[in-house]
Amino acid sequence: MATIKDIAERAGVSTATVSNVIKGKRNKVSKETIEKIEKIITELNYVPSMGARILSEKRSKIIGVICTFMNVKDNSLKDPFTAELLGVIENEIRKNGYYMMLYASNKPEEIKNLVSTWSVDGLIFAGINEKTYNNLRKISKKPVVVIDGYYKNDDFYNVGTNDEEGGYIITKYLIDKGHKNIIFVDETNKKGNPIKTVDGERLKGFKRALKEIGIKYTTNNHVYIDPLNKEKFFDEIKNKNSTAVVCSSDNIAFEVINGLKKRNICVPENISVTGFDDVYLSSLSSPALTTINQNINEKGEKAVRMLINIIEEKHIENKNIHISVSIKERDSVKKI
Structure with missing residues (x-):
């Protein structure tokens, strides 16, 4: 492996000059010398030592x-x-x-x-x-x-x-499509009461949208999915007979759509489902997922x-x- 000393000897300059060129301290080095050093660096495939750079720059990068x-x-x-x-x-x-x-x-x-x-x-x-x-x-x-x-x-x-706003506008979107019996599904709010998390903020937005049209939120409007034991919660979603499901993430939405499909419930024919995130796969799922884009x-x-x-x-x-x-x-x- 090439060293600064090898480059200096080949260029006919001091190791300090080579070091300055590598570090970008070039104000006292001629253009001709810089070009010569850079050419040799390329020819020798020189790669600066991470350890040496940490010591010289006092940063690890x-x-x-x-x-x-x-x-x-x-x-x-x-x-x-x-x-x-x-x-x-x-x-x-x-x-x-x-x-x-x-x-x-x-x-x-x-x-x-x-x-x-x-x-x-x-x-x-x-x-x-x-x-x-x-x-x-x-x-x-x-x-x-x-x-x-x-x-x-x-x-x-x-x-x-802006998670709370996202939860609000996706729920209002469903309401504007005629849905009133809507449930919120997430993996965080075990008791159905918003806590100070991403999912909690999205649930707050969901509640705000329901309140605007005079629907009182209860725990019947909520399903908590245990990440390690999900299947039984898909039955719970089915048994609520809702017309729409607001999922706190796209990944949960994919799983809900798949879980309902296994129970002969088709999206959107029998029930509507929305996500949150707008990941790349949301445009490729079947059906393609209506969701919140969070950039x-x-x-x-x-x-x-x-x-x-x-x-x-x-x-x-x-x-x-x-x-x-x-x-x-x-x-x-x-x-x-």
Whole structure:
């Protein structure tokens, strides 16, 4: 493997000159010398040592991403929303000259041990609850940006979605299509009462839309799906005899459509189903899913840019961003 010394000897310059060219400190190096060094670097396939760069720049150029979205039997990357979001984050990190280190777990002790030992410039927390966040901040003073954080203390950097508004407009859309007997399905609100989470905010929007037309929300309007034991809850949805289902995510909507199909209930002929996220697969499902677009690309990109601005000590205009949402109308809703 080529070294800076090899390049210097071949170019007939000092190792300091080569090092300055590699680091971009070129104001005292002639154009001719820069071109010669760059040509030799290419010829020798020189790759800078990560360790040496960390020592010289006092930065690792590594961003740690901790993901606790564990909706699919302990494998978060099976979830289409999580996979898309992480893909956007990795691409944006790389575009900005950094590297991503990923850890997916919902076990606080594992995450705590990792964060305390990682040599990173900053961290992105995706889906971490408030208790875990507070514990991690006690052991790490690295810059942190949260994705989809709903915490009592607003003094943190966050990029999320206008989840309550999304829950409202998708429910109102169904009401405008003639539906009144509507249920909300999620994997978070066990008792049917909104809690301070993404799903809880979406449920709040659902309740607001029902209230506007004089329908009192009760737990009969809600189905909680245990992520590890879903089949019995599809029977519960069937037995409620609703005309429409608002799902808190596209992934849940896919599972509901499939579960109902096994019970000879067709979407949208017998019941309408909506999602939330607008993942890539929502346009390919059968039927194509009517859902809320939350702009996953914008969410991931803004989280990375916010963190890099903190790392590089640049001004942050808004430390708590909630991205706007819109309806993506497809084929899973029937007018009645």
